[in-house]
Amino acid sequence: RHNSTGYTPFELMFARSPRFMFDFISPPSVPLTTDTYRKTMQQFMEHTLLAARNNNLRHQLKAKQRYDSNRSNPQYYIGQNVIIRNRSLAMNKFSSKFIGPYTIFKQVNNKTYVVQNTKNNQHTRITVQDLRSI
Structure with a gap:
């Protein structure tokens, strides 16, 4: 079974479960006309989507809950002195891993701040994951 759809590739391709050797012992299924087969396939594909x-x-x-469970939610106020992660190519x-000091200038949203050197x-x-308070 595929994780995202919950169906096997065969079921997605033919809109039915595969028949195995023991399935031939059971009575044969009624053959479908092309119109009913098309409608059945269309309904199955809509359900699959x-x-x-x-x-x-x-x-x-x-995945978001797993990621957020390991993250803290630090809050900084305007005017607070912080250091930021060094993302220099050199x-x-x-x-040093952090450079600064910087001052919190403005809060853009919950996780993003504008800092002033x-x-x-x-x-x-910069985002809060790259900020540390002094």
Whole structure:
């Protein structure tokens, strides 16, 4: 069974379960006309798309909950001094991981802030995962 749809590839291709050797012992199924087969396939594909969409939404929600369970939710106020993660391309093992000091200038949304360099008044937009309070 596929994770996102809940069906096997055979079931998606033929809109029925595969027949195995023991299934031939049972009475044969009634052959379908092309119109009824087309309608059956169309209904099955609509159902499959809804099932896949619902499964994907459920998996996304679970993944978000797992990710958020390991994250803290720090709150900073305007004017607070912070340091930011060094994302420089020239960073090596002797470089400091954080640079600063910076001052919180504005809160854009729940997880994003605009910080101002205290030395040259340059503004940088940064997320809370790259901020540390001093």
